[in-house]
Amino acid sequence: MSKKMAKGVSSTFVYILGAMFMLSFIFVFEAMLTVFSRFYSDALAKKLVHIERNTRGISNQEEAEIITSNCNLFEGSWVLDDDVIDPLYNTTTCPFIRKTFDCTNRPDRQYLKYKWQPTGCDLPRFDGRDILRRYKGKQIMFIGDSLSLNNYDSFLCLLYVSVPGMNYKTKLTNQSVTVIFEDYDVSVTLFNSLFLVDVEVEHIGKVLKLNSIKNGEIWKQADVLIFNTWLWWARRKPKQPWDYIENGGKLVKDMNRMAAFRRGLNTWAQWVETEVDLTKTKVFYQGEAASHHHGEDWGEPGVKGCSNQTTPVVGSIYPGGLPLPAQIVKQVLKNMTNSVYLLDITILSHLRKDGHPSNYNGYGGIDCTHFCLSGVPDTWNQLFYASLLTS
Ligand SMILES: *[C@@H]1O[C@H](CO)[C@@H](O)[C@H](O)[C@H]1NC(C)=O
Ligand SMILES: *[C@@H]1O[C@H](CO)[C@@H](O)[C@H](O)[C@H]1NC(C)=O
Ligand SMILES: *[C@@H]1O[C@H](CO)[C@@H](O)[C@H](O)[C@H]1NC(C)=O
Numbered sequence: 001m002s003k004k005m006a007k008g009v010s011s012t013f014v015y016i017l018g019a020m021f022m023l024s025f026i027f028v029f030e031a032m033l034t035v036f037s038r039f040y041s042d043a044l045a046k047k048l049v050h051i052e053r054n055t056r057g058i059s060n061q062e063e064a065e066i067i068t069s070n071c072n073l074f075e076g077s078w079v080l081d082d083d084v085i086d087p088l089y090n091t092t093t094c095p096f097i098r099k100t101f102d103c104t105n106r107p108d109r110q111y112l113k114y115k116w117q118p119t120g121c122d123l124p125r126f127d128g129r130d131i132l133r134r135y136k137g138k139q140i141m142f143i144g145d146s147l148s149l150n151n152y153d154s155f156l157c158l159l160y161v162s163v164p165g166m167n168y169k170t171k172l173t174n175q176s177v178t179v180i181f182e183d184y185d186v187s188v189t190l191f192n193s194l195f196l197v198d199v200e201v202e203h204i205g206k207v208l209k210l211n212s213i214k215n216g217e218i219w220k221q222a223d224v225l226i227f228n229t230w231l232w233w234a235r236r237k238p239k240q241p242w243d244y245i246e247n248g249g250k251l252v253k254d255m256n257r258m259a260a261f262r263r264g265l266n267t268w269a270q271w272v273e274t275e276v277d278l279t280k281t282k283v284f285y286q287g288e289a290a291s292h293h294h295g296e297d298w299g300e301p302g303v304k305g306c307s308n309q310t311t312p313v314v315g316s317i318y319p320g321g322l323p324l325p326a327q328i329v330k331q332v333l334k335n336m337t338n339s340v341y342l343l344d345i346t347i348l349s350h351l352r353k354d355g356h357p358s359n360y361n362g363y364g365g366i367d368c369t370h371f372c373l374s375g376v377p378d379t380w381n382q383l384f385y386a387s388l389l390t391s
């Protein structure tokens with residue numbers, strides 16, 4: 001046997017010994033948990049087993065790469081997970097839940113127990129500490145409308161509860177809010193932009209400019225960008241926040257909204273490709289979410305709104321199909337050079353007709369557009385985390 005081979009055999013031997021040691025450790029640990037569970041509640045023991053299963057030696061990145069190679073994270077179904085005992089966070093444990101997303105008063109609690117199960121693999125767990133370490137000295141920026149805010153609040157809460165009692169400070173500008181987690185020097189910003197392209201006040205009124213992105217100068221300084229827009233493109237007066245549209249140098253009173261959306265999104269796409277330093281900044285697009293106003297979309301004709309919904313749509317297919325704006329997003333991204341990672345949350349959010357605040361938010365009124373926190377946006381962020389690790 002050559003020296004090299006001998007070395008190979010002996011290191012294999014060491015490796016096997018190591019693995020046996022690990023395995024026996026795990027057996028002992030699980031046996032201890034079994035004993036432990038006789039004295040303490042089953043629920044607590046289950047929680048511990050869950051934590052232990054997620055800490056067997058390999059790094060989060062390795063784990064995520066194993067999990068996501070060959071698996072579409074966005075294809076799957078919602079399954080009831082009885083191991084879920086408490087929500088990940090609530091208004092007591094997280095100071096960032098805005099009233100509109102606060103479902104403390106909602107009487108049914110089952111909506112908190114659904115887990116997104118991709119068809120081909122398990123989703124890596126969200127590791128807030130890992131994000132805080134990885135992005136030390138950096139800035140993560142969410143840019144978009146109130147669905148970005150929904151996502152942002154969830155992200156802040158998930159980070160915050162991963163390091164209880166962490167120090168933070170808040171910084172406001174006229175267009176943004178930034179939470180700085182001081183112990184880790186990580187900044188998380190929400191930049192308010194309904195259309196991504198500009199709306200400017202001119203002498204004739206407010207003009208939606210389909211070919212201009214002035215705020216990009218601010219955005220491109222961040223290290224991670226996560227964009228979203230659609231909700232306001234369809235709005236009409238009095239909710240429509242512009243008087244004219246400027247399209248390729250021409251001013252019009254109105255135009256086909258899908259065409260306007262496509263035009264605006266193409267401007268954004270071009271801006272990403274020409275202005276963002278993709279060696280420094282990662283770019284994501286948060287796919288269109290889901291409103292639930294018409295039961296026929298999910299196979300319950302006659303049902304109006306989401307008020308009495310307590311379970312998701314069963315299975316992987318949304319009867320109403322993929323909405324047109326989500327198709328436009330896919331087309332526009334296909335036209336780019338792989339510079340943007342699509343967080344394709346559209347279908348999985350559509351399946352969650354039960355996830356909205358409906359009439360239980362802190363304001364009154366019915367909301368079937370945003371999602372309860374804790375809730376569905378936590379899954380968006382779990383997917384965001386998995387994508388951050390592997391993209
Ligand atoms: C939040 O959760 C904690 C611990 O799980 C619990 O003690 C507290 O009462 C909850 N607060 C609300 C408002 O539900
Ligand atoms: C916000 O402030 C910046 C300068 O600090 C200014 O250029 C911009 O026009 C302001 N935006 C709005 C919407 O008021
Ligand atoms: C919800 O259910 C209650 C009680 O069954 C009913 O009175 C109410 O009309 C339902 N609301 C909607 C929007 O379907």
Ligand SMILES: *[C@@H]1O[C@H](CO)[C@@H](O)[C@H](O)[C@H]1NC(C)=O
Binds near residue numbers: 332335
């Ligand atoms: C692809 O990009 C070009 C250049 O921005 C644009 O003119 C074209 O409309 C885009 N195609 C689609 C399908 O969006």
